[in-house]
Amino acid sequence: MKHTDIRDIFRDPAPFLGQTVTVCGWVRTARDSKNIAFIEINDGTFLTNLQLVVDKEKLDESVYKDAMAVGTSVKAEGVLVASERNGCEVELTKLTVLGTCGADYPLQKKRHSLEFLRTIPHLRVRTRTFEAVFAVRDQLSHAVHNYFHKHGYRYVHAPIITGSDCEGAGEMFRVTTQPWNAAAESEEAYYAEDFFGKKAGLTVSAQLEGEMAAMGLGRIYTFGPTFRAEHSNTTRHAAEFWHIEPEVCFCDIDDIIEIAEDFIKSIIRDVMENCPEEMAFFDQWMEKGLLDKLTHTVESDFARVTYTEAVKLLRESGQDFKFPVEWGADLQTEHERYMTEEVFKRPLFVVDYPAEIKSFYMKQNPDGKTVAATDLLVPGIGEIIGCSEREADLGKLLEAMKKRGMSTEFYEEYLDTRRFGSVPHSGFGLGFDRMMMYLTGVQNIRDVLLFPRTVGNL
Amino acid sequence: MKHTDIRDIFRDPAPFLGQTVTVCGWVRTARDSKNIAFIEINDGTFLTNLQLVVDKEKLDESVYKDAMAVGTSVKAEGVLVASERNGCEVELTKLTVLGTCGADYPLQKKRHSLEFLRTIPHLRVRTRTFEAVFAVRDQLSHAVHNYFHKHGYRYVHAPIITGSDCEGAGEMFRVTTQPWNAAAESEEAYYAEDFFGKKAGLTVSAQLEGEMAAMGLGRIYTFGPTFRAEHSNTTRHAAEFWHIEPEVCFCDIDDIIEIAEDFIKSIIRDVMENCPEEMAFFDQWMEKGLLDKLTHTVESDFARVTYTEAVKLLRESGQDFKFPVEWGADLQTEHERYMTEEVFKRPLFVVDYPAEIKSFYMKQNPDGKTVAATDLLVPGIGEIIGCSEREADLGKLLEAMKKRGMSTEFYEEYLDTRRFGSVPHSGFGLGFDRMMMYLTGVQNIRDVLLFPRTVGNL
Numbered sequence: 001m002k003h004t005d006i007r008d009i010f011r012d013p014a015p016f017l018g019q020t021v022t023v024c025g026w027v028r029t030a031r032d033s034k035n036i037a038f039i040e041i042n043d044g045t046f047l048t049n050l051q052l053v054v055d056k057e058k059l060d061e062s063v064y065k066d067a068m069a070v071g072t073s074v075k076a077e078g079v080l081v082a083s084e085r086n087g088c089e090v091e092l093t094k095l096t097v098l099g100t101c102g103a104d105y106p107l108q109k110k111r112h113s114l115e116f117l118r119t120i121p122h123l124r125v126r127t128r129t130f131e132a133v134f135a136v137r138d139q140l141s142h143a144v145h146n147y148f149h150k151h152g153y154r155y156v157h158a159p160i161i162t163g164s165d166c167e168g169a170g171e172m173f174r175v176t177t178q179p180w181n182a183a184a185e186s187e188e189a190y191y192a193e194d195f196f197g198k199k200a201g202l203t204v205s206a207q208l209e210g211e212m213a214a215m216g217l218g219r220i221y222t223f224g225p226t227f228r229a230e231h232s233n234t235t236r237h238a239a240e241f242w243h244i245e246p247e248v249c250f251c252d253i254d255d256i257i258e259i260a261e262d263f264i265k266s267i268i269r270d271v272m273e274n275c276p277e278e279m280a281f282f283d284q285w286m287e288k289g290l291l292d293k294l295t296h297t298v299e300s301d302f303a304r305v306t307y308t309e310a311v312k313l314l315r316e317s318g319q320d321f322k323f324p325v326e327w328g329a330d331l332q333t334e335h336e337r338y339m340t341e342e343v344f345k346r347p348l349f350v351v352d353y354p355a356e357i358k359s360f361y362m363k364q365n366p367d368g369k370t371v372a373a374t375d376l377l378v379p380g381i382g383e384i385i386g387c388s389e390r391e392a393d394l395g396k397l398l399e400a401m402k403k404r405g406m407s408t409e410f411y412e413e414y415l416d417t418r419r420f421g422s423v424p425h426s427g428f429g430l431g432f433d434r435m436m437m438y439l440t441g442v443q444n445i446r447d448v449l450l451f452p453r454t455v456g457n458l
Numbered sequence: 459m460k461h462t463d464i465r466d467i468f469r470d471p472a473p474f475l476g477q478t479v480t481v482c483g484w485v486r487t488a489r490d491s492k493n494i495a496f497i498e499i500n501d502g503t504f505l506t507n508l509q510l511v512v513d514k515e516k517l518d519e520s521v522y523k524d525a526m527a528v529g530t531s532v533k534a535e536g537v538l539v540a541s542e543r544n545g546c547e548v549e550l551t552k553l554t555v556l557g558t559c560g561a562d563y564p565l566q567k568k569r570h571s572l573e574f575l576r577t578i579p580h581l582r583v584r585t586r587t588f589e590a591v592f593a594v595r596d597q598l599s600h601a602v603h604n605y606f607h608k609h610g611y612r613y614v615h616a617p618i619i620t621g622s623d624c625e626g627a628g629e630m631f632r633v634t635t636q637p638w639n640a641a642a643e644s645e646e647a648y649y650a651e652d653f654f655g656k657k658a659g660l661t662v663s664a665q666l667e668g669e670m671a672a673m674g675l676g677r678i679y680t681f682g683p684t685f686r687a688e689h690s691n692t693t694r695h696a697a698e699f700w701h702i703e704p705e706v707c708f709c710d711i712d713d714i715i716e717i718a719e720d721f722i723k724s725i726i727r728d729v730m731e732n733c734p735e736e737m738a739f740f741d742q743w744m745e746k747g748l749l750d751k752l753t754h755t756v757e758s759d760f761a762r763v764t765y766t767e768a769v770k771l772l773r774e775s776g777q778d779f780k781f782p783v784e785w786g787a788d789l790q791t792e793h794e795r796y797m798t799e800e801v802f803k804r805p806l807f808v809v810d811y812p813a814e815i816k817s818f819y820m821k822q823n824p825d826g827k828t829v830a831a832t833d834l835l836v837p838g839i840g841e842i843i844g845c846s847e848r849e850a851d852l853g854k855l856l857e858a859m860k861k862r863g864m865s866t867e868f869y870e871e872y873l874d875t876r877r878f879g880s881v882p883h884s885g886f887g888l889g890f891d892r893m894m895m896y897l898t899g900v901q902n903i904r905d906v907l908l909f910p911r912t913v914g915n916l
Binding site: 027158455 | 459461463465482484485501502503529530531533556557558559560563578579580581582583584585588589592593595596599600603607610611612613614615616617618619620621631632633634635636638639640642645648649653654655656658660667670671672673674675676677682683685687697698700707708709710713850871872874875876877878879880881882907908909911913914915916
């Protein structure tokens with residue numbers, strides 16, 4: 001079906017002006033008046049609708065009547081002319097209805113609430129808001145891949161089904177081919193009969209596999225789905241979300257902090273440059289001041305403070321926090337936001353967290369109490385990146401596992417990387433959907449995902 | 459840790475020659491002779507090892523002794539000089555062992571079999587073969603994203619956990635948070651207690667969700683993991699594999715065939731241009747004539763034959779096939795390969811398959827017997843792409859579901875896209891790992907995946 005994308009027309013109308021164009025799309029709105037009718041269509045390629053102008057003296061009603069209904073899909077032909085509204089419009093000469101749309105179509109001309117649209121995820125892609133969301137999502141993905149490719153990282157596909165982290169991970173989904181009522185004499189017998197011959201689950205993080213890949217390929221990143229069977233039904237949690245996890249060999253904590261800062265700035269800049277219409281839309285309708293916030297972020301030198309200094313600063317702040325601040329306790333979102341928004345007024349790396357509140361694989365600092373881990377905090381969100389140098393020393397790693405009561409049974413391959421030519425290496429994790437929220441001002445994670453999966457909701 | 463990637467040195471040695479360079483890497487091989495020792499290191503960024511030359515008169519044995527063991531990781535400093543071997547090498551002045559490696563290291567100087575390497579997926583990334591595999595895998599992924607981005611497709615993340623296809627899909631993994639021995643009075647009660655409040659599984663294809671997204675966003679593609687709980691333990695099946703599924707609105711079967719051909723040629727060309735060393739390696743060690751095969755593919759006009767003509771042609775071929783050829787039966791790999799390799803001698807689209815052996819969502823042809831579906835067959839593999847125009851007519855779609863005894867219960871959202879402004883649209887699916895095998899000549903799917911998941915193997 002030969003036709004022109006509406007994006008191509010709007011981005012550079014000059015070559016089309018005065019010419020006959022063929023366009024396709026869905027009717028977003030239609031207005032009828034005495035001698036003239038207006039039909040606005042959208043084909044998904046551009047945020048702005050293209051207006052078809054019907055001269056009722058020239059076209060018989062039978063041609064355009066069905067297309068006056070919102071949701072109808074059409075193929076239209078006409079001459080592109082300059083117009084005050086949006087720069088150009090089409091003087092309709094021919095119209096074919098591809099698919100009609102009844103009055104029971106849930107999307108009408110009026111604005112719909114995000115809550116309502118959440119009930120029709122398969123149709124909300126036909127609204128401006130979600131067209132903008134998925135345009136930015138596409139560009140942000142592209143920016144991520146381009147950044148790492150340009151810097152010599154290998155994109156690896158870490159496994160989704162995993163056996164490695166099944167012990168005691170209450171938040172993990174289990175994967176099985178056993179029927180719901182499988183009868184087994186014991187847990188062992190049950191799993192022996194299962195597809196993989198043992199217990200399997202959905203990955204919660206690709207990091208350990210990413211480390212193993214990096215310890216051969218040098219620099220890698222993963223960008224794939226991860227899963228948490230969290231029962232917390234909040235605006236920030238989804239059971240299935242996309243995760244970016246680079247891992248870099250011959251790289252210490254200072255190097256990876258530099259990389260994380262450069263990465264975040266680069267991908268924000270990329271989206272702002274390549275999605276100007278969508279970002280202006282979000283700035284107007286979703287979060288006033290969004291563009292200023294993002295510009296400030298890309299132009300700031302990110303600040304840096306140790307966890308110990310941060311605790312001091314918070315305790316002396318005189319702020320009335322809901323959660324108390326004490327050395328050894330994790331920082332809460334209210335603390336994070338206070339520091340990045342009120343104290344430093346820019347993105348902030350908090351470094352050297354207490355070992356006890358962080359994971360076993362993080363590099364132990366010489367002080368014996370803290371680890372070379374950092375969280376990147378940004379205004380409006382709090383933590384957006386978790387980052388650390390990894391413990392490269394086999395003895396220290398084993399000791400950290402022992403302290404946490406972890407069995408080495410599921411980690412033998414991982415430990416091999418420290419047995420055989422271990423190297424200093426570091427990495428970070430960025431929740432892609434959280435980044436989408438930060439970039440667009442969208443407040444609910446369900447509104448940046450195509451078909452969101454949350455507890456009780458499939 | 460400031461150092462230079464070995465790739466940067468090999469790709470353009472000129473600016474480094476005569477200069478002191480710092481490089482990092484793992485020792486791949488080491489040779490000792492009377493006055494001199496050679497240590498070859500690799501940092502994962504380039505297929506060729508960089509040779510460190512030790513002048514024993516200048517360096518004390520204590521400096522380099524530990525680095526003579528394969529697998530040791532080092533940071534090395536020295537002057538880059540021209541060399542017959544690989545163009546350049548480093549005259550070592552300083553060496554730091556980052557991580558030692560014992561004699562129990564499974565990788566030694568000799569070549570290891572792919573079968574053996576399959577038992578150590580976490581270490582095989584340190585071999586030339588797998589460095590080449592993952593370099594090509596990275597470049598192929600990049601080529602896929604670039605192709606679609608350039609052509610205005612939105613990358614969408616279709617859900618991995620799905621409730622839509624659970625009925626009767628015996629090959630589907632189930633996802634649950636119920637314990638293995640959950641006691642429930644009935645299936646209904648069991649799932650009511652489960653995380654999503656109903657039965658959930660891992661997606662086998664993103665197509666239906668992709669169609670729904672496209673019917674608003676215009677052109678989309680998915681590129682993510684899909685799953686089949688197939689018990690067939692072959693060299694071509696994995697339980698978890700990556701899948702590329704574009705979906706294009708306002709696009710008929712002829713348009714999508716044109717797109718599929720252009721896409722396949724583009725991504726092959728991209729990898730050949732950007733991974734010359736790796737592709738030469740595969741041509742030499744994995745499949746003799748690989749580069750000729752691929753060049754032939756990108757330079758061919760793909761052939762086209764109807765299923766009906768193909769059946770006639772196969773029946774009249776006089777070939778002794780294992781499986782009989784009859785109109786209405788699916789083509790087997792032997793038939794596919796015979797046609798693409800012997801008859802047409804180039805990639806071949808077989809179009810208009812019998813409706814009965816294809817899926818419910820494919821557009822019904824006017825003949826009442828066939829559907830607008832095509833498989834792309836390539837020499838050496840057989841089918842590599844499955845492609846079709848989708849049935850846009852609600853009535854015909856419902857009829858096709860009824861014929862197959864399918865309940866519409868799980869498809870109401872999908873059917874909505876035909877109720878409300880349906881449009882002609884088409885798409886195809888390409889198994890990414892199969893494409894990897896075609897591109898590299900690797901014969902076993904386990905050897906193109908980082909941590910392959912197959913029946914009984916996790």
